[in-house]
Amino acid sequence: MYEVRLAKTADVPAMLAIYRPYVEETTISFEYDAPTAEQFMARMMKLMAKYPVFVYERGGEVCGYAYAAPAFERVAYAWSVDLSVYVRKDLRGQGMGRALERAVSVFLRALGYRKVYALVSEGNDASLAFHEAVGYRRVAFFPEQGYKRGRWLGVLWLEKELNGAACAENFPRTMGELLPDELYTLLCEANA
Incomplete structure (x- = not known):
């Protein structure tokens, strides 16, 4: 039995354990050093206050997580x-990433x-295939944007449209602005 649910502070250590190998062993993350437990907790708490942060839990164990974060700093973005x-x-490869992406997208919409x-580092073909399979399209490639593990890496930018231009009538809401009934309905849709 599995569940995709909103992350809690108690999940953050398991989330960091999942993230650490991506930093230390791959070029998927452009961080050189994995954040400390305190740094990662602060990072996730800041995100949870405004954006959807989900975990994929199976048998009581956190197996994956996904979140949205600001793409750019300026207000117009x-x-x-x-x-x-x-x-x-x-x-x-078991559908966990797809379930997590769906949950985040449902809430963002x-x-x-x-x-x-989605920013995909050069050579990360599995991530590219995943994002394209869930509706992202390629919009730009920036060569030699990061240096890690002895080589320069390009970054492919992909985008997915969630709402039309009319959504600009109001600023996006935060997670804290969702009403309890709305939150319940969205969680049901995210797990459908």
């Missing part, structure tokens, strides 16, 4: 977010976001 999805390396971006 308020309708755009960046998606991150991380699944425990030994469990990839309801909150009033227009576009969600």
Whole structure:
């Protein structure tokens, strides 16, 4: 039995355990050093206050997580977010990433976001195939944007449209602005 649910602070250590190998062993993350437990907790708490942060739980164990974060800093970009999805390396390819992406997208759409971006490092063909399979399209490639593990890496930007241009009538809402009934309905839709 599995559940895709909103992340809690108690999940953050398991989330960091999933993230750490992506930093230390791959070029998927452009961080050189994994954040400390305190740094990662602060990072996730800041995101949870405003954006959807989900975990994929199976048998009481957190197997993956996904979240939205601001894509850019300037106010005019308020309708755009960046998606991150991380699944425990030994469990990839089982549909967990797809379920997590769906949950985040359901909530982002309801909150009033227009576009969600995914940044995929050069050579990460599995991530590229995943994002294209869930509706993202390629919009730009920037060569030699990051240097990690002894080589320069390009970054492919992909985007997915969530809402039309009319969503600009209001700024996107935060997670805290969702009403209890609305939250319940969205959680049901995210797990459908």
